[in-house]
Amino acid sequence: MQLKNIKGKTNWIRGGTNTGVYIFEDRTVLLIDTGIGGDRQEKIINILEEQKLKVRYIINTHEHEDHSGGNYQIKEYFKDVKVYSSHKAKIYIENPDIYMDFITGGRRTQKLVDEMGKYIFKEAKVDYIIEPGDELEIKGHIFKIIDCSGHTEGSIGVVTDDGILFLGDLMISRNSLDKFDFLFMCDYESQIRSLDNLRNIDFEYSVLGHSSGIFTKRETLEIANYNYDTLMRLIEFVLNQLEEPRDFDEIIKAFLDHKKLRCNYIAYLEYRNSLNATIAYLLDAGVIKYILDDNILKYVLSDETLIESGSMFCKI
Ligand SMILES: [Fe+2]
DSSP: OOEEEEETTEEEEOSSSOEEEEEOTTSEEEEEOOOSSSHHHHHHHHHHHHTTOEEEEEEOSSOOHHHHTTHHHHHHHHSSOEEEEOHHHHHHHHOHHHHHHHHHTSSOOHHHHHHHHTTOSSOOOOOEEOOTTOEEEETTEEEEEEEOTTSSTTOEEEEOTTSEEEOTTSOOOHHHHHHHOOOOOSOHHHHHHHHHHGGGSOOSEEEOSSOSSEEEHHHHHHHHHHHHHHHHHHHHHHHHHTTSOEEHHHHHHHHHHHHTOOOOHHHHHHHHHHHHHHHHHHHHTTSEEEEEETTEEEEEEOTTOOOSOGGGGOOO
16 A cells, blocks of 8 residues: 555545545645555554654545544544544444444344444544535635435545545446446435536546546546446346336345345345335336235336336436
């Protein structure tokens, strides 16, 4: 791991999760996503100490433990550190138990608590709320906050005054899509809207939460299109499944079989979460309906639905 300059005062530390490092004139630092808790944070602290840099601010793009799990260690080490996130992300960052209840779909299990505990060192308080459209000013520099909702409801992106856009997990790289052809998300409609909105944002380069490189705006929009196509294929897949009534477990099994995926307990919950976002979108749009068949909740195409093309339901 090393600190690399992107442009001007904007740097990054590559890793399992990428961390943005904005260095102010007085050698204080804003981190964008700390990453998982544990050894990674000790490495980040060493890298910054070597350069005589002190963290004073953290922005979390969203609540996931691989983006905010290290907040506590950074706050403990550098002391006077202020954390910023959206309101919805703050709820989960400060209350991992609520986040785990959400993932479980009810009361969290000890299995999930144990797994998450590997990545969240200890929950840390979020000091300030920032929302899309805000222009956060720190030491005379402006950080534009953009809407990246979809992956989570409160996901945000950050554009530094060097024109570098940090996207969190709004989208994943082409390499990852070629392997999985799937996006983890909580809100299908927001995901589409956030991807589409990228073309309206002024930036020179982008950094994804998980990728080995940075991207020009043109490359970023190409990746966004690639992600968009994946979402369209997901809608088509679900609609094809629902020509006959199916319960949720049947839909998940069909999906996992189709992708030739063997998943573990946690991954199953996460896949279920994303498929549920797709089902919820189609249900709210009236494209599908639910029925209770002998006390089994099933989904099926609504009577009005015409299945000429999956994309017809996703106009934005
Ligand atoms: Fe995430």
